[in-house]
Structure formats: structure tokens, C-alpha cells
Amino acid sequence: MAWKLSLEGQCGIVTGAASGIGRAAARHIAAMGADLLLVDLDAGRLEEAVSEIRQAAPGRRVSSAFADASREAEVRRAVAEALSAFGAIDFLVNGHGILRRTAFAGIATEEWDLMMAVNLRGCFLFCREVIPHLLRRGKGAIVNVASLAGRTCSILGGAHYTAAKHGLVGLSRHLAREYARQGIRVNAFCPGATLTPMTLTTTTPEEFERVAAAIPRGRWASPEEQAGVIGFLLSEAAANITGACIDSNGGSLMI
Numbered sequence: 001m002a003w004k005l006s007l008e009g010q011c012g013i014v015t016g017a018a019s020g021i022g023r024a025a026a027r028h029i030a031a032m033g034a035d036l037l038l039v040d041l042d043a044g045r046l047e048e049a050v051s052e053i054r055q056a057a058p059g060r061r062v063s064s065a066f067a068d069a070s071r072e073a074e075v076r077r078a079v080a081e082a083l084s085a086f087g088a089i090d091f092l093v094n095g096h097g098i099l100r101r102t103a104f105a106g107i108a109t110e111e112w113d114l115m116m117a118v119n120l121r122g123c124f125l126f127c128r129e130v131i132p133h134l135l136r137r138g139k140g141a142i143v144n145v146a147s148l149a150g151r152t153c154s155i156l157g158g159a160h161y162t163a164a165k166h167g168l169v170g171l172s173r174h175l176a177r178e179y180a181r182q183g184i185r186v187n188a189f190c191p192g193a194t195l196t197p198m199t200l201t202t203t204t205p206e207e208f209e210r211v212a213a214a215i216p217r218g219r220w221a222s223p224e225e226q227a228g229v230i231g232f233l234l235s236e237a238a239a240n241i242t243g244a245c246i247d248s249n250g251g252s253l254m255i
């Protein structure tokens with residue numbers, strides 16, 4: 001029997017959906033047939049993403065919630081909005097994140113805390129809020145967008161970025177083990193260098209070339225290439241994949 005890559009009849013949440021990998025993932029997941037709540041704290045680009053996806057995937061229910069993933073009350077409200085829009089939740093993609101390039105000695109405690117609050121606690125809060133609804137259905141999938149930085153160490157971000165992404169990989173594995181028997185799959189997705197506003201706004205042309213040259217495949221990934229992997233991980237085709245770190249980095253990590 002051939003397993004399907006379709007997400008028809010499913011509904012879920014994508015965070016960080018206003019930009020980059022999250023936005024491409026939302027577009028791709030809607031094209032796979034799912035209804036979506038897009039979450040981000042960039043209200044302007046979020047609305048732009050909603051209309052883009054509505055146009056690209058007519059017939060899909062696409063709504064949005066302005067929320068800061070690091071704030072418990074806002075996460076709770078966003079998940080409640082998904083429930084009131086769709087009546088159920090089948091999946092969650094934690095695609096939000098921030099990057100800071102500060103060298104270790106210069107990382108202020110506040111910047112450390114912000115990094116952990118957004119890149120790690122924000123994913124924890126969304127998982128904790130969504131999992132009871134997946135349990136009620138006896139099935140569901142979560143993809144936490146970690147990073148190559150969570151497998152080795154960041155080439156662009158600071159030590160706090162690397163630490164938060166390692167934490168997210170650990171959180172994903174732990175949840176995978178805890179909920180495997182209840183039908184919930186949890187995977188960490190670890191992209192390498194990807195062309196998004198996050199990286200394009202923080203990389204000089206020289207660094208850009210240097211990073212590309214260090215990738216065995218010889219180039220940065222597009223957000224769409226990363227979105228395809230996220231869609232696969234949510235689909236029935238990945239039914240036996242849980243607790244994994246799925247790398248998509250053009251060969252940057254070979255272990």
C-alpha cells in the first residue's frame with residue numbers, strides 16, 4: 001500500500017508563518033490539502049502570508065493569530081483560535097525563531113534569556129498547549145524547526161542560539177518518547193543554511209559566499225526545499241518517523 005503525502009482533511013498550526021521557512025511551510029502544507037492557522041508576531045507580513053496562501057490554495061481555510069510565542073497567554077489564545085476555527089488540531093509546526101550573532105563574551109543575560117524564551121520556551125509552550133488536543137484524537141504530528149546548530153554548532157548565530165537549538169532537539173526527542181504509544185509523533189527538523197530574511201539580513205556578501213563554498217552541495221537551500229521536508233514529516237508517509245532529527249543541509253553534516 002502506498003502511503004500518501006497528502007494532508008487532506010487535516011488542520012493545524014504553523015508558527016513563524018509570516019516569513020522564511022515557516023511561510024514556505026504554511027504554503028506547502030496548504031497545498032497538501034490542510035487548513036491552517038498561521039501564527040507570528042509580525043502582523044503586517046502575517047496578513048500578507050494569509051492572502052498569499054488563500055490565493056495559492058483556494059478552498060482551504062486559512063486564518064491567522066498575532067502572538068508572541070514566548071508569552072504563555074498569547075500561545076493559549078492562538079491555540080484557542082485554531083480550535084474555534086477548525087474544531088480540532090492535527091499538527092503543529094514550530095517554525096518561529098530569532099538569530100543573534102553576538103560573540104560569547106558579549107552575550108548579555110537579557111539576550112540569553114530572550115533567545116531561550118523565543119527559540120526554546122516558545123516551542124515548549126506551543127507543544128504543551130497543543131498536545132492535549134492531539135491526545136484527544138489519538139493521533140497527531142509535531143515538527144519543531146531546530147537547526148544544523150542543534151546538531152553541531154552554529155556557523156552564523158551565537159552560543160545562545162546553538163544552546164537553544166540543542167535544547168529544542170532534546171525537547172523533541174523527549175516528547176517523542178513520552179507520547180509515542182499515544183499516536184503522537186514529534187520530530188526535530190534541522191535545516192542548514194537557508195535563504196530567508198533571517199540570514200539574508202545578517203550575512204555580508206563575503207560570508208554568504210564563504211558559507212556556500214563550505215556546503216558540499218555548494219549552495220544555500222531555498223525555503224521551499226525545507227518546506228517539502230516539513231510537509232513530508234507531517235504526512236502519513238512519515239508514520240514510522242518519530243524522535244528523529246531530520247537534516248536538510250546540502251551535505252554539511254555527515255555522521
Ligand SMILES: NC(=O)c1ccc[n+]([C@@H]2O[C@H](COP(=O)([O-])OP(=O)(O)OC[C@H]3O[C@@H](n4cnc5c(N)ncnc54)[C@H](O)[C@@H]3O)[C@@H](O)[C@H]2O)c1
Nearest residue numbers: 016018019020021041068069096097147193194196197198
Ligand atoms: N534560515 C536559516 O538558514 C535557518 C537555518 C537553520 C534553522 N533555521 C530556523 O528556522 C526557523 C525559521 O527561520 P527563518 O530563517 O525562516 O527566519 P525568518 O526570520 O525569515 O522567520 C522567522 C519568523 O519567526 C517570527 N518570530 C520571531 N520571534 C517570534 C515570536 N516570539 N513569536 C512568534 N513569531 C516570532 C518572525 O516574525 C518571522 O516571521 C527558525 O527557528 C530558525 O532558527 C533557519
